[in-house]
Amino acid sequence: MTAATVTEPAVELTGITKRFPGVVANSDIHLRVARGQIHALVGENGAGKSTLMKILYGMQRPDEGEIRIDGSPVGFHTPADAIAAGIGMVHQHFMLADNLTVLENVVLGSEPRRGVALDFAGARRKIKEISDAYGLGIRPDATVEELGVGDRQRVEILKVLYRGARILILDEPTAVLVPHEVDELFENLRGLVREGLTILFISHKLDEVLRVADAITVIRRGTTVATVDPKDVTSRKLAELMVGSELPSPETRESTVTDVVALSVRDLTVRSGDGRAVVDGVSFDIHKGEVLGIAGVEGNGQAELVEAIMGMRPCTVGTLTLGGADISRWSTLKRRAGGIGYIPEDRHRHGLLLESPLWENRILGHQTRRPNVKGPWIDRAGARADTRRIVEEYDVRTPGIDVDAATLSGGNQQKLIVGREMSGDPVLLIASHPTRGVDIGAQAAIWDHLRTARAAGLAVLLISADLDELIGLSDTLKVILRGRIVADVDPANVTPEQLGSAMTGAGEGE
Numbered sequence: 001m002t003a004a005t006v007t008e009p010a011v012e013l014t015g016i017t018k019r020f021p022g023v024v025a026n027s028d029i030h031l032r033v034a035r036g037q038i039h040a041l042v043g044e045n046g047a048g049k050s051t052l053m054k055i056l057y058g059m060q061r062p063d064e065g066e067i068r069i070d071g072s073p074v075g076f077h078t079p080a081d082a083i084a085a086g087i088g089m090v091h092q093h094f095m096l097a098d099n100l101t102v103l104e105n106v107v108l109g110s111e112p113r114r115g116v117a118l119d120f121a122g123a124r125r126k127i128k129e130i131s132d133a134y135g136l137g138i139r140p141d142a143t144v145e146e147l148g149v150g151d152r153q154r155v156e157i158l159k160v161l162y163r164g165a166r167i168l169i170l171d172e173p174t175a176v177l178v179p180h181e182v183d184e185l186f187e188n189l190r191g192l193v194r195e196g197l198t199i200l201f202i203s204h205k206l207d208e209v210l211r212v213a214d215a216i217t218v219i220r221r222g223t224t225v226a227t228v229d230p231k232d233v234t235s236r237k238l239a240e241l242m243v244g245s246e247l248p249s250p251e252t253r254e255s256t257v258t259d260v261v262a263l264s265v266r267d268l269t270v271r272s273g274d275g276r277a278v279v280d281g282v283s284f285d286i287h288k289g290e291v292l293g294i295a296g297v298e299g300n301g302q303a304e305l306v307e308a309i310m311g312m313r314p315c316t317v318g319t320l321t322l323g324g325a326d327i328s329r330w331s332t333l334k335r336r337a338g339g340i341g342y343i344p345e346d347r348h349r350h351g352l353l354l355e356s357p358l359w360e361n362r363i364l365g366h367q368t369r370r371p372n373v374k375g376p377w378i379d380r381a382g383a384r385a386d387t388r389r390i391v392e393e394y395d396v397r398t399p400g401i402d403v404d405a406a407t408l409s410g411g412n413q414q415k416l417i418v419g420r421e422m423s424g425d426p427v428l429l430i431a432s433h434p435t436r437g438v439d440i441g442a443q444a445a446i447w448d449h450l451r452t453a454r455a456a457g458l459a460v461l462l463i464s465a466d467l468d469e470l471i472g473l474s475d476t477l478k479v480i481l482r483g484r485i486v487a488d489v490d491p492a493n494v495t496p497e498q499l500g501s502a503m504t505g506a507g508e509g510e
Contacts, residue, residue, distance in 0.1 A: 008071030010035040010167055010198040011056070016065035018051050023399070025051040027222045029065070033167075033200060033215075036193050040201045040209040040230075043219035043242055044411065044441050049202055052219070053169055056200075057089045058082035069167070088160025089169040094152050098145040103127060105144055106159050130161050135191045149298045150181035154188065168192065169200045174208055175436055178297050178465065179500040186212045204440060206235040218242055243441045256289035257475050261321075262428050262459030263309070268318035270304045270483075278304045280483040282318075286428065291450070291460040293474030293491065295467065297503050301483035302463050303345060306432050309461070310342055311335050323427055336365050341426035343417055343434045345463070347410075351417045354406035358398060359387040361405050362420055369424055390419035395445055411442030418446055422453055429453065432463045447473065467496040481505050 009032045016029040026048045033039040043049050054060045056067065058076030067074050069085050076082045079089075096105050107123050124140050131138040136154045144152060153173065160168060170189075174182045189199055189212060203209050209216055210230045217227045218241040226241050263286045270279035279301045286292045296302050307313035309320060311332035320328045327335055336342070342365065344350035352361050362383050367373065371382030387401045394415045398408055405413060414434070421429060431450065435443040450473060454460060464470045470477060471491045479487040479502045487502050 008035075009033055009068075010070060011200070012068040012071075013052070013056070014066045014068070016052065016055060016062045016067070018048075018055060018060065018062050024222055026055070026062070029219070029222075029224050031217055031224060032227075033198060035070075035198050036196050037214040038189055038193055038199045038201055038212055040203060040213035040216045041219065042203060042206065042209055042216060042238060047219045047242075048222040049219055050171075050409070053089070053171065053200070053202065056082070057087060057169060083160075083163055083165070086164060086166040087169065088163060088165030088167070089171065090153070090156045090160060090173065091171050094156055096144045096152060096155060098143070100144060101140065102138055102142050102144060102147075102155050102158075103140040105155060106140075106162050110163055127158065127162065130158055134161065134195065135188060148181075150177055150184060153177070153185065157188070157192075166196070167198045167200070169202070171202045172204070173201065174203065174205060175465070178503055179467065179496055180504065182208065204438065204443070206238045206440070209238070210235065239440055255475060256455045256457075258288045258290075258457065260288045261285045262288050262290075262323060263461070264319075264321040265309070266319045266321075268305070268308060268320070269316045270301075270308045270313055271316045272304075277316075278483050279308060282480075282483075282485055284478065284485065286459040286461055288427075288457045288459050289454055290475045291454055291462050291473050293462045293464070293470040293477045294480055295464075295470050295477060295489070295499055295503050296480035298465065300480050300503075302480055303432075304483075305480070306345070306430055306461075306463060309335075309430060310340065333368065337368050339425070339427035341421035341424075341429040343414075343421055343429070343431045345432040345436070347413055347417055352405045352413060355404055357404060358391070358396075358401045358408075358416060359384045361416065362387040362390065364420070366420065366424060386423065390416065390423065394419035394449070411438035414438050415442055415445060418449055422449060426458065428459045428461070430461045430463075433465060434462070435464070435466065435469060467499050471496065471499065479503055 011031065011033040013029055013031040016026050017024070018026040029052055041049055051060065055062050058079045058081045061077070067076070074085055103120065103124055106127055127138065127140045136158055138154055138158050144155065147155070157168070173185060177185060193199060201209070201213060213230050215227060216230055216238065218225050218238065220242060266283050268279055268282045269277055272278045282305060284292065294302050294305070304313055308315050311330060315328060319326060322338055322340065325338070327338060330338065348354060353364065363378065371379060371386045373379050374382065384401060390396065391398060391401060396412050396415045396419065398412060408416065418434065435446050438446070450460060462470065462473060471494060474491045477489040477491045477494070478485050479489060481503065489499060489502065
C-alpha cells in the first residue's frame with residue numbers, strides 16, 4: 001500500500017444529491033470519513049441522514065455526485081455491492097430471528113460450505129475469533145431469544161464483521177440501551193477502531209455523540225452544514241447547528257397532580273405462553289394530571305404491562321379500573337372508546353398503516369368516534385379536515401394528507417401518532433417510548449404536547465429507555481424488574497446512573 005493510499009479517507013461523498021417527487025432529500029452533500037475513526041452524523045429527522053446512508057449502503061442510487069471508498073470511485077446498485085466493498089450496516093431495528101442461535105443468525109444468507117456440506121464448525125471458529133478479537137463476548141450457541149438488547153446489538157455487529165466489513169454504519173445504536181449497555185457499546189466501538197475499522201455513527205443523542213466521536217458532521221434540510229471536532233463544541237452548539245435553537249430539556253417540576261384516580265391497576269399478572277409470569281402482581285394508580293414513569297431494562301415486563309392495559313394481551317389475575325369502571329374484560333376497541341390513547345413502542349407494527357394515506361391513519365383506533373364517522377359510516381371529509389388540523393398543530397412536515405405514511409420521516413410519523421392520540425380528549429395516555437428514534441426538534445415538540453396535556457388533566461403512563469426523559473417528565477417513577485415493581489424513585493432527586501443501577505437489580509436485597 002502506498003503512502004498516498006494510506007492517507008485517503010475510508011469514505012468520501014462528494015456532491016451527493018437525491019431527489020424524490022416533490023422533495024430534495026439530499027442536496028450537494030459532502031462528507032469525508034477518516035480511516036480508523038468514529039465519525040458521527042447528526043441532524044433532525046427528515047434532514048436526509050437516512051437517505052444518505054441508504055445511498056452509501058447501495059439501497060438507493062444518487063442522482064448526482066460521487067462515492068469513493070479508500071480513494072477509489074464506486075457505484076453501488078445493491079447492498080451486496082456495498083458489502084463486497086467492505087461496508088456493513090447495523091439497523092436501528094434489529095434484524096434477528098429469535099428462534100435461531102447466534103451462529104445461525106450470523107451465517108444466515110452467507111452459509112459456510114466445505115464442498116457441498118455446511119461447515120458450521122468452521123463458522124463457529126470464525127465467530128469466536130472475531131468475538132475474541134473485538135471483545136464482543138458472543139456465545140455462538142445461545143438462542144437470540146435468550147439475549148438482552150445489548151447482546152443482540154453485538155450479534156448484529158458481529159454479523160457484518162463476519163462478512164468482512166471494514167466500514168460500519170450504525171443507525172441509532174443506543175436507542176434501546178440503558179447507561180451501562182451504552183458504556184459497553186462504546187468500549188466495543190473503541191476496540192473496533194483500534195483494530196483499524198471505521199465507524200459511521202448516526203444518533204440524535206448529542207451528549208453521546210460528543211463522548212464517543214472523533215469527528216461530527218451536521219446535516220440540516222438535506223445538506224451538510226458543518227463538520228466539527230467534538231472537543232471544540234458543546235451540546236448547545238450542536239443543537240443550534242442542527243435546528244437553530246437550544247438543546248431542549250424534558251424538565252417538568254411544577255406539579256399538576258390531582259386527587260382523582262384515572263387508572264387503577266391491582267395485582268395484575270400476565271403469563272407468557274410457557275406459563276411464566278412476565279408481569280407479576282403489579283399494582284399502581286395514575287391520577288389526573290400525573291405522569292407515572294416506568295423504568296426498566298427492555299424485556300422485564302413493561303411491554304406486556306402496556307399490552308395488558310390496552311387489552312391486547314389477557315390478564316391472568318388482577319383488575320383494571322378506568323375512571324371508576326372495571327375494564328378488565330373490555331375489548332381493546334372498547335377501552336379506546338372509553339378514553340385510552342396509545343402511542344405504541346413500534347410505530348410501524350402497531351401505530352400506522354405505512355402504505356395508506358395520512359388521513360386514513362388518522363382514523364386508526366378511533367373508527368367509532370367523531371370526526372371520523374357519521375352514524376355507521378366513515379366520514380371522509382371529517383377525517384380529512386381533522387388530519388389537516390393535526391398536521392398544522394403538531395408540525396407534521398408533509399406535502400399533504402394524501403401521501404402514504406411511509407413517505408414521512410420517523411419524527412413526522414411519530415408527531416402524527418401523538419396528534420391522533422391526543423385528539424378526542426383521552427383520559428389516559430399510554431406513551432411507550434414516545435420519542436424513540438426522533439430528533440431533538442420533534443422530541444421537544446412531543447415533550448411540550450405531553451406537558452400541556454398533563455396540565456389540562458391528562459393521566460400519562462410513560463415507558464421510556466431515555467432515562468433523562470423519564471426523570472424529567474415523570475411526577476412518579478417506578479422501577480420494573482423481572483415483571484415486578486421493585487422500587488419507587490423520586491424523579492426530583494435521582495440521577496440517570498442511580499436509576500440505571502436500580503433497573504439492573506444492583507443492590508437488590510440491601
